[in-house]
Amino acid sequence: MYRYDEFDRRLVRERVAQFRDQTARYLAGELTDEEFLPLRLQNGLYIQRLAPMLRISVPYGVLSSEKLRKLAHIAREYDKGYVHFTTRQNIQLNWPELEEVPDILAELAEVDMHCIQTSGNCVRNITTDHLAGIAPDEVEDPRPWCELVRQWAALHPEFAFLPRKFKIALTGSPADRAVSLVNDIGLRLVRNEEGELGFAVYVGGGLGRTPMVGSLIRPFLPWPHLLTYLNSILRVYNRYGKRDNKWKARIKILVKAWGPETFAARVEEDFEHFRDGPLTLTEEEVARVRAFFTPPPYEAVDPAAAARELEERALADVAFQRWRRRNVLAHRVPGYAAVTVCLKRPGVPPGDVADWQLEAIADLADRFGFGEVRSTHEQNLLLPDVRQTDLWALWRELDRLGFASPTVGTLADIICCPGGDYCSLANAKSIPVAEAIQRRFEDLDYLYDLGDLRLNISGCMNACGHHHVGNIGILGVDKKGEEFYQVLLGGRADGQASLAAVLGPSFSREEVPEVVEKILEVYLERRFEGESFSDTFARIGIEPFKERVYG
Template sequence: MYQYDQYDHLIVRERIAQYRDQVRRRLADELTEAEFLPLRLQNGLYMQRHAYMLRIAVPYGLLASKQMRMFAHIARKYDRGYGHFTTRQNIQFNWVELEQTPDILTDLASVEMHAIQTSGNCIRNTTSDPFAGVAADEIIDPRPYAEVLRQWSTFHPEFIALPRKFKVAINGAVEDRAAIAIHDIGLTVVRNDAGEIGFKFMAGGGMGRTPIIGSVIREFLPWQHLLTYTEAVMRVYNQHGRRDNKYKARIKILLKALGVEEFTRQVEAEWVDLKDGPETLTTEEMQRIIDYFQPPAYKQLEDSDVVAAASAQTAGNKAFANWINRNVKPHKVPGYAAVVLSLKKTGVPPGDATAEQMDFMADLADRYSFGELRVTHEQNIILADVEQSQLFALWQEAKAHGLATPNIGLLTDIICCPGGDFCSLANAKSIPIAAAITERFDNLDYQHDIGEIELNISGCINACGHHHVGNIGVLGVDKDGSEWYQVSIGGAQGNKAAIGKIIGPSFSALQMPEVVDRLLQVYLRDRFEGESFAECVARIGVAPFKEFVYATPIAEKGGRLVGEDEYV
């Protein structure tokens, strides 16, 4: 994985010193909160409902075991013993004290980490496929290109005060596991007819108040021009993106207003003066970065050597067999597998991990996966390089620490933002809804019968829980000063990305488990064999789901029934 060079160390060291003085001045009332606001945001520090929240960057979701141990240290020393892994492949600490934040950043720097550009109107943490480098369907490893984008975008003088935040995702495989279609820029690796490597370039995707699937503005961009073309896109956005209304400030609004053809024309015109400039990537520069991502020292194994042993272990152990089926993924190297550690155990907020679990995951990485971990945008953790012969031992250890729930891709593998329990922007709580749904469907046999399904929950329209692309999406809304929940269905991420459609009037918190139950009943009743939830919705439409959900009132204790007369 990438190691800091002298420039990285210098940038981070100088930023911490600058920030430490800014905190000192704020605590001494030499800076007002309004003056301090943009300064703290540049360092990933938010003020939430109860305390400050610090968001730490995990570039393209990749972690060394020592970095995970640092998270455990921060959780113990500066927080309340846990952290929250996010859909940006980052981690957040929700209970930090302002005066301690410079010390946290100093501790992070000791393991080559920072919180720079995890907030504010800048280019945020670039995300990628959490199975990068090991996926069997990979064209090339996208991580070196993600790293190039990170280096290029950090403190880029043109793009530190954009009209709005800006998110980039890159995928290097046939299957999109980076949700590129819902990003401001989405890149996927492709080969042209001559076999040359390049990128299909999408722009204008996003969620929030105006969810939009991105548009392809270039079918093939030679890899040498990754930065020059990205800069051309950024310049068009920076010049013409709206700054008078933050709700209309994202690049998706600009692209929609101009139209794909005109937006692309302006980008191409801007690119003319950039395409052969100093930011054109060279083979030597890319090789320098690629060298940081060389494969680990794999053993010479054969899948056939371990299949028989694994079959014997799973034959009499249903729990282990379920875990193998859901949490163990194929690997391109014979004899190895990628393992997903589930952070979705019943009774635990999705994405949360205790300091003890973080230390334990770091230990697992050292013993089973060459000291490396990945954070997924579904808020789980991956050990990417596990010998198949060690899966049973790993499962036993992970199970003992609450990290082996065999629910990856199933109903209770819920994506969920912190919501109103923490976030000052939220209209409603997210975590209790996730907990109630998980408890209602805490039957793995039933979940396996349903099959793969994505349920995503956001506490507000900012969509940090990616509810727009959930097969079932739940959005917290304010209705007459109370917390209610709007439901959409048919959303999807990946190669068939789609925005879900709202089924009707909103529901109370107590009604939500029954709402999900009724949606699932329609799916199980009407689906074709092998048909996914999103495919079923696309085929039969929203009407059958809506009709069944609202056919009879959904009772709640001490509350009122949902009405048919208004939409929130």
């Protein structure tokens, strides 16, 4: 885990002091509303429907038990006792007071956390694979590279007033659990024929009003040039991205307008000039950052004995067996596993966690691991380093806390934005839709029969709930002041990211669960044995679904 040194700490403290002064000058009338807006946004502060919202940065989704305890304290003292985990692996507080935000930032700084660039038209928090460093299928651990990109982007003087927000994702695995192709820049660690490490660089992906999958502009960028190349992409975007229309201002519009080849040529032209310049990464600097991510002191366990013990437990307890099958993930180190802390269950908005639960998870991270917790873009948490022999004890604890719903990756594991209950941008509520679907499809045998299935809900076209890359996507729309829901089918968020297609006219909120059921009927009737929803959809197309739903 990256640990701040005195330099990192000093910068965060100075940022808190700067924002405290900015807030005071705003309240004194020295800064206009218009001027204060991007300053507060770049410190994570939105003004929402009912109260301000503060978004806290969780760089590439890595948290510690110490940080969770501080977050619990902040949720209790400054908010209503809970926090919300987002699809960008960040955390949101929904009820802070504007005047108290500088104090919250100071509290966060005590545990090396901040809200820098979690909003606004700047480079946002970088995201990655939640299994970084422990996935068996990894080319290379992405976390040191994420940290290098984080430092490059933090308080970057040239790119604080971009045309629009800018999101970067970096993954070390071909399975691309970071959904990098729907980011402004997607970086995939790859090796060339000589075995050298570098990045495949994709630009212009994104969801929102005009969803697009990123275009490959550099199949292999040698690692020393990573930051120089990112700088060149951002410079071309900063100069030429549209600024007169908010809805045309993302880099994807520029890449589409110019074509990826022309865009790439402009980047290469700038890059050639600055190649080997002061942003070049050195072996020493990379080694220094990598040293923060060396493996923790794993114990040697006998994997065969651990497996035998698990099998015995599983035979004795079917609930444990179900949980193990759905919520436990393979680990690179024999005898260890990664465990999803499932934040999805009916009656609780997806991604919401109470203060006392944060503290309980922190205790579990210390007891069943090395104090580390990850946030996932699917709005769950992950304990990355659990001994297989501890799985049963951990399951009992998670079950007691309500985090052991054995439904990770199923229809019940819904990704959902805060929607109209909180967000001032939303056209419609999303949380009640998620709950209605979860309640209708509670039967575990049915969920397991469906298998892996991603259902994503966004309350508006800004697509925080990633509805375009759900196998089933649901989008809240406004029709003459009434809330309706459009249904999309066939998106996928894996290594072959693709965008969902609209099924047809939208539905009322009450109709949505029924529509989902009809879609699932078609899938179950038409699939070949073992065929996933994505593959069935790719084979039979959207028409059979349309006929069933509208026929």
